[in-house]
Amino acid sequence: MTVTSTPLKEQPGRAVDVASSPRRLRRSASTRRDRLVAALGLLALIGVVIDVWLGLWVTPPDQTLGNLVRLLYIHPALAWVMYIAYGIAFLSSILYLWPRTRSPRFDHLAGAAAEVGVVFTGLTLVTGSIWGRPTWGTWWTWDPLLTTTALLFVLYLGYLAVRRVPGDPATRAKRSAVAALVAFIDVPVVYFSVLWWRSLHQLPTVDDPVTGKTYVHGSMAWTLLLSFVSFSLVFLWLLIHRYRLSLLAEKESDELLAIAMAERRGEVAR
Amino acid sequence: MWRDALLVAGKDLRVELRSRVALAEVAPFALVVLVLFGLALGPDRSVLQNVATGLFWVAALLATVLAVQRSFAIEAADDARDGLRLSGLDPAGVFAGKGLAIAAQLVVIEIVLAVVAALLFDVHLSGGLTLIAICVAATTGLVAVGTVYGAVAARARVRETLLPLLFLPVVAPVLLAAVKASKAALAGTPSHGYGWLELLGVFAVVYVAVGAVAFGPLVED
Numbered sequence: 001m002t003v004t005s006t007p008l009k010e011q012p013g014r015a016v017d018v019a020s021s022p023r024r025l026r027r028s029a030s031t032r033r034d035r036l037v038a039a040l041g042l043l044a045l046i047g048v049v050i051d052v053w054l055g056l057w058v059t060p061p062d063q064t065l066g067n068l069v070r071l072l073y074i075h076p077a078l079a080w081v082m083y084i085a086y087g088i089a090f091l092s093s094i095l096y097l098w099p100r101t102r103s104p105r106f107d108h109l110a111g112a113a114a115e116v117g118v119v120f121t122g123l124t125l126v127t128g129s130i131w132g133r134p135t136w137g138t139w140w141t142w143d144p145l146l147t148t149t150a151l152l153f154v155l156y157l158g159y160l161a162v163r164r165v166p167g168d169p170a171t172r173a174k175r176s177a178v179a180a181l182v183a184f185i186d187v188p189v190v191y192f193s194v195l196w197w198r199s200l201h202q203l204p205t206v207d208d209p210v211t212g213k214t215y216v217h218g219s220m221a222w223t224l225l226l227s228f229v230s231f232s233l234v235f236l237w238l239l240i241h242r243y244r245l246s247l248l249a250e251k252e253s254d255e256l257l258a259i260a261m262a263e264r265r266g267e268v269a270r
Numbered sequence: 271m272w273r274d275a276l277l278v279a280g281k282d283l284r285v286e287l288r289s290r291v292a293l294a295e296v297a298p299f300a301l302v303v304l305v306l307f308g309l310a311l312g313p314d315r316s317v318l319q320n321v322a323t324g325l326f327w328v329a330a331l332l333a334t335v336l337a338v339q340r341s342f343a344i345e346a347a348d349d350a351r352d353g354l355r356l357s358g359l360d361p362a363g364v365f366a367g368k369g370l371a372i373a374a375q376l377v378v379i380e381i382v383l384a385v386v387a388a389l390l391f392d393v394h395l396s397g398g399l400t401l402i403a404i405c406v407a408a409t410t411g412l413v414a415v416g417t418v419y420g421a422v423a424a425r426a427r428v429r430e431t432l433l434p435l436l437f438l439p440v441v442a443p444v445l446l447a448a449v450k451a452s453k454a455a456l457a458g459t460p461s462h463g464y465g466w467l468e469l470l471g472v473f474a475v476v477y478v479a480v481g482a483v484a485f486g487p488l489v490e491d
Contacts, residue, residue, distance in 0.1 A: 097484070097487055151439050151442055154435075154439040155439045155440065157435070158432075158435045158436040158439060159436075161428075161432055161435055161436070162422060162423075162426075162432065162436065165426040165427075165428060165432070166427075167425070167426070171425075174487045174488060175422045175488065177487075178418060178421075178422055178484045178487065178488055179419070179422050179436060181480060181484060182415065182418055182419070182440060182477070182480060182484075183440065185476060185477075185480060186439075186440045186443070189443045189469075189472075189473060189476075190442060190443050192469075193442075193443040193446050193447060193469055194443075194446070196465070196466075196469075197446055197450070
């Protein structure tokens with residue numbers, strides 16, 4: 001779906017349809033917000049660039065892992081963002097289902113968070129796989145974290161599929177909120193069952209940033225920390241944009257419907 | 271609520287008794303799955319004995335998808351859903367009723383499947399009581415998730431493809447735990463599977479609770 005971004009600046013061809021709308025009055029407020037979001041995006045970009053520089057050039061290779069350790073500066077941060085994203089999707093779904101806090105905004109937020117979360121889950125899987133090939137000698141292993149992440153990916157693809165089902169927005173919002181609830185509750189169950197299943201073979205120590213910190217020092221620790229901060233900023237920036245796009249897409253479909261109905265009424269009147 | 275549940279379950283089971291879809295279509299489908307697995311994994315008896323429990327539960331999972339689809343197809347025909355909604359039944363009762371009916375059908379299918387799997391893969395069915403407990407706990411969990419997602423997918427035009435995508439990843443822990451527990455029971459060491467049985471129980475309780483709460487918003491519109 002193609003939606004024009006707010007506000008429509010200096011585009012005479014497109015500005016025609018908003019010129020008569022009261023939204024123009026709110027333009028100054030929305031530009032200020034735009035600037036904040038743009039600043040956030042810039043900050044995220046700077047953070048990622050510095051992280052890449054630190055991760056690839058400044059930090060030393062690891063004693064045992066060699067240059068592979070540099071994946072540590074993206075992979076755990078990606079996984080962290082993924083959990084934050086699904087947490088936000090879960091909380092906003094609960095807020096939507098709770099009658100007193102029910103608002104379409106929470107539905108849009110949940111959808112936006114889950115969508116960004118799925119992207120980060122995919123990236124987590126890919127970077128994890130790249131890590132696994134040289135260290136464990138295989139692209140894939142049935143490690144608890146890997147298996148849980150793979151299931152998370154599929155779970156939330158299902159959630160996004162529910163969101164794509166056409167229909168009344170309120171019905172869709174309720175359905176997808178329930179789907180998000182069911183999916184999120186499953187995460188710890190999946191994790192512990194898989195952990196238990198593989199308990200004889202391997203415990204998640206390599207992937208865990210908390211236990212991993214014991215051998216991370218100096219510039220490496222700072223780079224790792226920066227990766228968490230800058231990836232979180234990237235996430236926030238993506239989330240805000242996706243959320244606004246979602247709101248705009250709904251507004252667009254509402255207005256198109258209103259126009260179509262007005263035309264239809266005109267035909268009937270004639 | 272329980273009276274409502276029994277009413278809905280009775281209605282669904284009467285529809286099933288008269289149409290025999292679960293017995294005449296879902297159960298044979300599950301058996302086909304078992305036979306196909308047998309063909310795919312070759313005639314080596316020791317391999318088949320080793321994977322028999324896994325195959326049984328995968329077949330049961332696929333049968334659950336079909337049973338749930340059938341249960342919500344009943345409501346879609348002739349706008350029966352609106353009738354159910356207007357009847358003023360407690361949503362938690364409707365959830366429990368639909369779940370009970372699906373579970374009753376699944377238990378029958380599972381018994382047939384278990385006997386056929388035992389024959390096909392040459393497995394001796396032992397540890398009866400534990401196996402029954404595993405079946406009850408696993409089926410409750412499967413049906414609870416299935417009924418919620420059945421309602422989520424119910425009015426979507428893509429429901430046939432949506433339901434398996436939603437349902438199967440969520441019940442992955444059930445598959446894992448049920449396979450492990452029944453393997454332990456069949457090996458004559460049921461106590462090794464008690465942890466898994468507990469997991470099945472927790473899963474069932476959690477999702478029955480979620481379903482009873484979440485079913486209201488799903489059917490009210």
